[in-house]
Amino acid sequence: MKISGFTIARNVLKYDYPIIESINSILPICDEFIVAVGNSDDSTLDLIKSIDSNKIKIINTVWNDSLRTGGEVLALETDKAFKAISDDTDWAFYIQADEIVHEKYLKNIEKSTRQHLNNKNIDGLLFDYKHFYGSYNYIGTSSNWYRKEIRIIRNNKNIYSYRDAQGFRKDNNKKLFVKQINANIYHYGWVKEPVAMQQKQENFNKLWHNDKWIEQNIVKADKFDYSIIDSLDIFKDKHPDVMKKRISTKNWNFDFDISLNKLSFKEKIKKIVEKISGYRIGEYKNYILIK
Secondary structure, rough: EEEEEEEEEEOOOOOOOHHHHHOOOOHHHHOOEEEEEEOOOOOOOHHOOOOOOOOOOEEEEOOOOOOOOOOOOHHHHHHHHHHHHOOOEEEEOOOOOOOEEOOOHHHHHHHHHOOOOOOOOOOOOEEEEEEEOOOOOEEEOOOOOOOEEEEEEEEEOOOOEEOOOOOEEEEEEEEEEEEHHEEEEEEEOOOOOOOHHHHHHHHHHHHHHOHHHHHOOOOOOOOOOOOOOOOOEEEEOOHHHHHHHHOOOOOOOOOOOOOOOOOOOOHHHHHHHHHHOOOOOOOOOOOOEEO
């Protein structure tokens, strides 16, 4: 059995992405790792080249910056990386530049890929998510944060990245059939030095919206205001080992009183229902779960 990792990278230093930690978090169970490095304004390419592993395979790409609807360019770049995976690969493990897998899950992930290898009815494997916000001490708890997403897919080129590359589909817009596995993706996309986060907000939204929308909806500021959040909880577990150095160098403070949430009445009702039943009202599911 062969597993290939793949990801995309552009301006990761400029916007403070933990891409080295991201790649290294799953590299031990990958036989190769494809990194599609886009044209950057910083030393992203040199950073990826600095990874000391013969598993890394870099393809250089040019992003189409004229695509400014729905994050489409992210999906196109992700597809470039996926298509570069070796033909003899069985499973493709997609991880974004701000996503990390805790080392405690690696054995179980590998076990699941072997367990489902010969069941061709299964297109991919579904992961749970923990979304960190503001600092490494808090995780998002409102329904605005997606709970699950596909991160391992078969090396089937009929599968393609969907919309803004959050998930995948196949064969002319069909949802993938997936199995849930016991593993979490730790998403650190909302934990950055506030100046870098503000820069990301002002520039990354160009992948979704035109200049007029950005001018009307993105606050101009020197640094991002993390206090504009509805509901958080304290993270009481341990972070992945690959994140220890980054966490130790954190140079900003963010404190949040978890008892003072700003949830709407509708959101509070949804949380009550979810707590009692496990069912999230109105949850978007870009997959078909096989029990």
